[in-house]
Amino acid sequence: TPELMCLGEPLMEFNQQPDGSYRPGHGGDTSNCAIAAARQGARVGYLTRLGADVFGDGFMDLWSVEGVDTTTVRRDKKARTGIYFVTHGAEGHVFSYYRAGSASSLMTPDDLPVDALRATKILHVSGISQAISQSAADTVFAAIDVVREAGGRVSYDPNLRLALWPLDRARAVIHGAMARCDIALPGIDDAMQLTGLNDPDRIVDFYLSLGTGIVALTLGSDGALVATPDTRHRIPGRKVDAVDATGAGDTFDGAFLARLLAGNDPFEAAHYANVAAALSTQGFGAVAPMPRAADVEGVMCPR
Ligand code: KDG
Incomplete structure (x- = not known):
């Protein structure tokens, strides 16, 4: 049974190449997170409503290959x-999105597999999971309740996408949900807009004040600031030749959660996730360039 469940919307990806053509791939923040975690060895499950179409079939094949x-x-x-x-x-x-009325946006709380949610150690959701429709937002709130009542932990990445909802509504829903979460994984640009704060330490204080026991604020190429209520560490960025940062934050999330589940403390987990996220920017697409455990370990402990 999965120890990590990710809930949200997978999106077929078409990624512009230097020659102007579009390379097909796979995206969707929570699916990206699930695959990143699975590539680091975590036992992961995905929870969504998916179209019974060719792109949906492609996702079923992808998830099966990725375990x-x-x-x-x-x-x-x-x-x-x-x-x-x-x-x-x-x-x-x-x-650019073509997703209105998608299968995932039709998710409702009645869809929730209560037994699978009760059995999981960590549920990961995002602002995008909640932005796609009112019923999807409700579904996420309901899933959070089921997992927490059963003693599991909830992880949340705000992943603010203003093409999907206005800032004031995003802020109310995201912070309402995060106040019921254990692990906060915001990116700095999203967090600045959502909190109105500029200073990473004050942003981290804000998310801790919501009651999340672990905050890992990602700072793009500047690394991450990781905190628990009593300890805080700055993790420096890694120099890489980045071509496409799509999915870098999701790779951080997946690798971070996989390492927490493997027994790392949040600071060790963030060191690892920081490397994984940097490596994921070296190729086009959200999923294709995501590193596996051996790639990350090769950079952290070169022989
Ligand atoms: O984090 C990357 C995602 O944003 C991308 O894969 C597409 O899920 C997506 C979205 O809604 O933007």
Whole structure:
């Protein structure tokens, strides 16, 4: 049975290449996190509603190859799998979504596999999981309650996407949910917009004040700031030749949660996840360039 369950929306990806063509791939923040964790050796399951279409079939194949359990994936014959395009400009990557009315956005609290949620050690969800529809937002709140009542922990990445919802609503829902979570995994740009704060230490204080016992604030190429209520460490960035940061935060999340489940403390886990996330920026796409445990260990402890 999975020790980590990720809940959200997978998105078929088309990623712009230097020659202008689009390379097919797979994205969707929580699916990315699930695959990143599985590549580090965690036992992972994915929970969603997925279109009964060719892109949905592609995800089923992908998760099977990656060792992600799909017992809790429900196929929907009437709705489609969402799509996004990644284009690259001077300011970095831009996402264009074709996902309104997608199968995942039709998820409801009645879909929840209560036994699987009760059995998991960590549930991972995100702001995107909640942004896609009101019923998806409700589904995430309900899943959080089930996991916490059963004694499991909940991890949350705000993953603010203002194309999906306005900032004030995003802030209310995300912080409402995070106040019921154990592990906060915000990225600095999202956290600055959501909290209105600029200083990483004050942002970390804010998330600790919501009651999350572990905060790992990712700082892009500057590494991460990791805190528990009594300890705090700055983890420096890793110099890499980055071509596409799509999915880097999700890779951090998945690797971090996998290392926590393997018994690391949050600081050890963040050191590892910081390397994994840096390596994931060296190729195009969210999933393809994600490192495996041996790749990360090779960088951390070169022979
Ligand atoms: O974090 C990367 C994701 O944002 C990407 O894979 C697409 O899930 C996605 C989204 O909704 O933006």
